[in-house]
Amino acid sequence: MRIKSQKDFFAGLMFAVIGIGFAWGATTYTVGNGARMGPGYFPLMLGVVMALIGLGIMFAGLAVETTDGDKIGKWAWKQVVFILGANLAFGVLLGGLPSIGLPAMGMILAIYALVIIASLAGSEFNLRKVLILATVLAVGSYVAFIWALKLQIQVWPTFITG
Structure with a gap:
């Protein structure tokens, strides 16, 4: 076939x-x-x-017949690296890496890092829009996970909260 x-x-x-x-x-x-x-x-x-x-x-x-067989193009390596890197940074910042002595930085900083790194995968970068998006996601995540669901997630880094 x-x-x-x-x-x-x-x-x-x-x-x-x-x-x-x-x-x-x-x-x-x-x-x-x-x-x-x-x-x-x-x-x-x-x-x-x-x-x-x-x-x-x-x-x-x-x-379903297509005109040219809808060939698969080249891999978008830049986007793959930035999206995977953003998710990796989110996980590391949220939970820390105790094996190398990196403490958890909290949910808010992890969300900002995730949004900023992932936005670098696009063709245009507008820092103002990225920071607005990160703020909306951070506030929404705080309301949903900390306030509404009462999950025990570290919100801020230890050096800020004490």
Whole structure:
């Protein structure tokens, strides 16, 4: 069978593989059933639905004719590096790295770092807009996670709060 749209086929393949991985990983938890859900129920169902959507997209890539076959272009390495780096920086700043003596910097600084680093992946950078976005996300995260859900997340670095 000939692939008629490479973009659709490989995007569907990616969704299917990630969905199967999530579903498989969820089986290590207690799944339960629809009436009494365990901690693995939602990830299992999410993985199954994601895999099914991926299979549907793969089928469309095999069945729907396109003019040029929707070839896959070059990798956008700059964007990949900045987006992955932003997520890595967020995790390190939020939790710290005790193995090298780096303390946790708190949720607010981690969100600002995440937004600033991720925004460098785009084609244009406007510091004012980036700082406004970071402020909105930081305030929204504080309201949602600290105030509403009462989660025990370090908000500020230890050297500020004492």
